[in-house]
Amino acid sequence: xxxxxxxxxxxxCLYGNYDRKGELQHQTHYCPGCGHGVAHKxxxxxxxxxxxxxxxxxVSPVGCSVFAYYYFDVGNVQVAHGRAPAVATALKRSHPESxxxxxxxxxxxxxxxxxxxxxxxxxxxxxxxxxxNNAIYGMTGGQCAPTSLLGDxxxxxxFGRTTANDGYPLKVSELLSALDGPVFIERGGLGxxxxxxxxxxxxxxxxxxxxxxxxxSLVEMLSPCPTIWKMDPVDAQRHVREVLAPxxxxxxxxxxxKDRAPRAAAPPPPPLSELPRILKLPVAPTDAPVExxxxxxxxxxxxxxxxxxxxxxxxxxxxxxxMDDGLDVSWLPSYGPEMRSGTSNCHxxxxxxxxxxxxxxxxxxxxxxxxxxxxxxxxxxxTGGLVLYNGDSIPTDCIRTDITMQALPFASIADELGSPxxxxxxxxxxxxxxxxxxxxxxxxxxxxxxxxxxxxxxxxRRAMARGIAEMQSTEVKVHV
Amino acid sequence: MFATAIEEEIDIKGYVEINTDExxxxxxxxxxxxxxxxxLSPCLNRYGYHTATNSDKPCNGCGLCFYVCPEPGAIxxxxxxx
Numbered sequence: 001x002x003x004x005x006x007x008x009x010x011x012x013c014l015y016g017n018y019d020r021k022g023e024l025q026h027q028t029h030y031c032p033g034c035g036h037g038v039a040h041k042x043x044x045x046x047x048x049x050x051x052x053x054x055x056x057x058x059v060s061p062v063g064c065s066v067f068a069y070y071y072f073d074v075g076n077v078q079v080a081h082g083r084a085p086a087v088a089t090a091l092k093r094s095h096p097e098s099x100x101x102x103x104x105x106x107x108x109x110x111x112x113x114x115x116x117x118x119x120x121x122x123x124x125x126x127x128x129x130x131x132x133n134n135a136i137y138g139m140t141g142g143q144c145a146p147t148s149l150l151g152d153x154x155x156x157x158x159f160g161r162t163t164a165n166d167g168y169p170l171k172v173s174e175l176l177s178a179l180d181g182p183v184f185i186e187r188g189g190l191g192x193x194x195x196x197x198x199x200x201x202x203x204x205x206x207x208x209x210x211x212x213x214x215x216x217s218l219v220e221m222l223s224p225c226p227t228i229w230k231m232d233p234v235d236a237q238r239h240v241r242e243v244l245a246p247x248x249x250x251x252x253x254x255x256x257x258k259d260r261a262p263r264a265a266a267p268p269p270p271p272l273s274e275l276p277r278i279l280k281l282p283v284a285p286t287d288a289p290v291e292x293x294x295x296x297x298x299x300x301x302x303x304x305x306x307x308x309x310x311x312x313x314x315x316x317x318x319x320x321x322x323m324d325d326g327l328d329v330s331w332l333p334s335y336g337p338e339m340r341s342g343t344s345n346c347h348x349x350x351x352x353x354x355x356x357x358x359x360x361x362x363x364x365x366x367x368x369x370x371x372x373x374x375x376x377x378x379x380x381x382x383t384g385g386l387v388l389y390n391g392d393s394i395p396t397d398c399i400r401t402d403i404t405m406q407a408l409p410f411a412s413i414a415d416e417l418g419s420p421x422x423x424x425x426x427x428x429x430x431x432x433x434x435x436x437x438x439x440x441x442x443x444x445x446x447x448x449x450x451x452x453x454x455x456x457x458x459x460x461r462r463a464m465a466r467g468i469a470e471m472q473s474t475e476v477k478v479h480v
Numbered sequence: 481m482f483a484t485a486i487e488e489e490i491d492i493k494g495y496v497e498i499n500t501d502e503x504x505x506x507x508x509x510x511x512x513x514x515x516x517x518x519x520l521s522p523c524l525n526r527y528g529y530h531t532a533t534n535s536d537k538p539c540n541g542c543g544l545c546f547y548v549c550p551e552p553g554a555i556x557x558x559x560x561x562x
Contacts, residue, residue, distance in 0.1 A: 002560035004495055008546035010553035024527075026501055027551060032529070033506035037550025044552065071552070193512050193544040200547075226506075233506035237548075 011044035013053045013073050020070045029067055033233020035190040035223025035240075036065050039132055042200045043101070044072065050207055055099045057091050059084045063105040064139045065132065082113020085120035088127040096265045099210060100127035106147040107137045110172050114146070117176070124181035124215035126263060128206045131172060131218060134225040135244060142228040146170040149247055169247060173220045177254040184209040184217040185254040190224060191240030195250065202252070213262035222248055282449065296352050299437055300360045302377055304345035305369025305390070310424030313450070314367070315346035317428060321438050321446035322350040330358035345373065350437060365435070367427055369410070374398055388430055390423065406434070408470055414463060422456075422463040429467020440468075494541020495558040498532050502554035505529035509545035509555060518545060 010016075017025045030036045047053050056074040060066055062081035069076035075098070079087045084102035092100045109117050109131050117129065136154060137143040144154040144161055147170050151160040173187045184206050188199030199221055206217035222244045224236035231239060276283060301318065305311045312333045319331035332347040347360035364385035368374035374389050378398050381387060387394075387405040394407045408430060414423035425447075432438060444461070451457045496517065503525070509532050510518045521533040532545075532555075541559030549555045 002492070002562050004492070004558040005561050006556060007541065007559045008543045008555070008557040010556075014552050026499075026553070027504070030550060032504035032550070033508060034550050037552060038548065041547070041549075041552045193547050196547045233508050234511045237508060237511070 011041065011048050013047045013056075014040070014044045014071055015073050018070045020067060028071065030064065031227045033224060033226040033236055034064070035132060035134060035221065035225065038190050038196060039103075039130065039199075039221055039223065040065075040068070040071055042196065042203055043103070043130065046200060046204045046207055047072075047074065049204065050211070052099045052207070052211070055097065057095070057098050057100050059088050059091070059100065059102040061102070061104040061108040062139075063108050065103055065105060066139075068103055082108050082111070082116055084108070084113065085116040085125070085129065088129075089120055089123070089125045092125060092127045094269070096126075099207065101207070102127065102129045104129065104131055105138070106131070106133045106135065106145050106172075107140075107143075110146045110170050114170075117172070118179075121176045121216045121218065122179050122181040124183065124263075126210055126213055126215050127217075128203075128210045129216075129218040130203065130206075131220040132223045133172070133220055133244075133248065134223045134228075135169070136225060136228050138225045138228050147172070147248075149243070171248060173218065173248075173253045176218060181216055182218065182254055183215040183256045183260050185220075186218075186252045187220040187222070187248060187250050189222040189240055189245055189250050191222065191237050191245060195222075195241070195245075198250070205257075209257055212257075213265070214257055214260045215263060220248075222250070282445065297350075297437070298353065299348070299350040299365055299435070300363045300382070301348040301350070301365040301367065302345060302360050302363035302380075303348065303367040303369070304343070304373035304377055305367075307344040309344075309369045310421065311344045311369060312346050314424040314428055315348045317425075317443070317446055317450055318348050318350065318431070318438070320450055321443040322348075324446055325438050325442045327351060328353065328355045330355045332358040332360075343372065345377075365431065367431065369423070369427070371395065386434060388427060388434070390427070404434075406430070406471070406474060408474075410467075413466060413470065417463050417466060418459055422459055425460045425463035426467035426470070429464040429469075430471040431467075432464075433468040433471035440464075492538065493560050494539040496534055496539055496545060497556040497558070498534065499551075499554050499556070500525045500531045500533075501527075502551045503529060503531035504551060504554075505531050506550060507532070508548040508550070512544045512548040514542055514544060515540055 028037050058072050058074050058076050060068040060078040061084055084104050088100045088102045133147050135147045137145050142155050144157040148161050149169055153160050173185050176182055177185050186202040188202045189195035202219045206219045209217040222240050224240050226233045226236040229236055303311050303315050315331050319329045322329040328351045330349045334345050349355045362382045364382045366377050366381050366387045369390045381403050383402045385403045389407040390410040391407050392409050394405050410423040410426045411420050413426050414420050451460055517537045517539045518532050520530045525531045543557045546555045546557045
């Protein structure tokens, strides 16, 4: 008597439940008849068959398949549009034992990400790219893609794609096969069961290429998009077979698996403790007393002024010194393309806890090096905060009583010291004197490292001392 | 349910189980089915799809419906082994 056994069911490396949103957790978010579901199924089966689930890192793209991480129970990263090859390069190089798979559509890989894929393939980065080509932008509603066929009516080519205006369909697999780097490139289709099974074999061979360490592999899949093509799923599948496949011939495009030797694994990165020696950083004296417990403090500093006033350098110095002092820090510059005279600001955070975001939208320290900056940011300063303003006095309409405000003519003081350029360092001294945010010795060490040239270091040291003295004479003290 | 069916019909070669909650009624399995076992149901499921359904024709367990189906878990295929 015969017995029925399950021969095909949902792959193990797909989640049982897709924890994407409250409703419909049992089905994918793809339209009926979408090629992505089939491509997911093939990839999941191959991962299970090769037994590599614990090693796989899947890079999700931008496009309909952006949610791939909701479906695959593997390591997942979701990346910016077209940047999957760059991220995959980093993942594979830093985790050589992992199996890195990128999953990209044609708008992602062939349009905005065309440079990334080209160079990743040319470097023969040892990862596997899955390229789902439906010859149109699906998620955004049907714009012309580089892969759209001539004559295709899309929202951006309403009279049909023409060579005069839009060039020719981009044949990515053939293009990449012309390079010396890639090892395995094959184009498959999702147009019927035969094509689908061929594609599965191609995905398996591509992953095996990576597992052997041979180099770059790519599988292109011609995929139906019934919704955007405005066809029913069966007609869309026929369209793949009868219209797409003649333009994008299915089959193996490149197979160097026999001639290519496995690449030697990259040497392991040096331990973190070695970094100061490699970067030739001055080593802090080990006999310095170490303060183990610091009172909680968090400085959210916004420094604003004209380009050329040293706004960014001041922020960088505070951040560097904070880092030396063992705080969590961030430094985020924001400036226009102007070298001088344009507005410029930077966000600095110093915290005894983790810094959650480098943005400072509610500063508790505002350093305004000119009046427009003061006017622009004064309203954002948190209650109890500190404002340091480069000027003789605070403009009366900017005065707030719930914060500490101090005006000092930093630029004139710097001029007296020998260069108006060191106004930012005078401000640094004033900031340190007012807040005690950082030990002076630590700041001095950071300054010696960041400032180039003995002459400038000498004048900067005088500027900092002067800033401290000026602030102490005002008796302004703030603790955050 | 089908277990009893197996006992009654020992010459059965295969069987397809459709998860009607996952099926979106695209009809690709119906198109791919070599033995015409599958068809779209005249009834709607609770999401408004005419889901795939088995008929009483014999299934040979070829599994093609599984591979063309875009929903990873909508179809489960059983095959008879001696």
